Amino acid sequence: MVAFVGVAWLEDLPPGRAMTVTIGDQKLALVNVGGTVHAIDDACLHAGLSLGEGALDGETLCCGGHGWRYDVTTGCLLGVPGLCVRTHAVQVVDGRIKVAVD
Numbered sequence: 001m002v003a004f005v006g007v008a009w010l011e012d013l014p015p016g017r018a019m020t021v022t023i024g025d026q027k028l029a030l031v032n033v034g035g036t037v038h039a040i041d042d043a044c045l046h047a048g049l050s051l052g053e054g055a056l057d058g059e060t061l062c063c064g065g066h067g068w069r070y071d072v073t074t075g076c077l078l079g080v081p082g083l084c085v086r087t088h089a090v091q092v093v094d095g096r097i098k099v100a101v102d
């Protein structure tokens with residue numbers, strides 16, 4: 001059974017912003033796309049830099065390291081089919097962002 005764990009408050013992640021959260025030993029990037037929160041693994045597939053510190057443009061998150069760009073709805077690199085970071089289900093309950101952990 002999947003459990004949802006509270007990781008941040010929605011008020012701390014306004015639309016158009018990204019942030020990094022930690023659950024145990026796992027780091028996730030959270031992004032707010034027009035009020036919808038998405039969660040993906042935080043480590044860029046290029047050199048492992050934090051995606052939560054990247055720049056969000058619509059549904060595209062650009063890694064601050066060398067500019068690799070990800071679709072936050074799928075976790076996949078743009079223009080590179082099949083190369084993706086993991087995505088995680090998100091719930092927002094009473095302003096609290098909760099992410100599915102396994």
Ligand code: FES
Pocket residue numbers: 044045046047048049063064065066067068
């Ligand atoms: S570490 Fe992300 S593009 Fe290089």
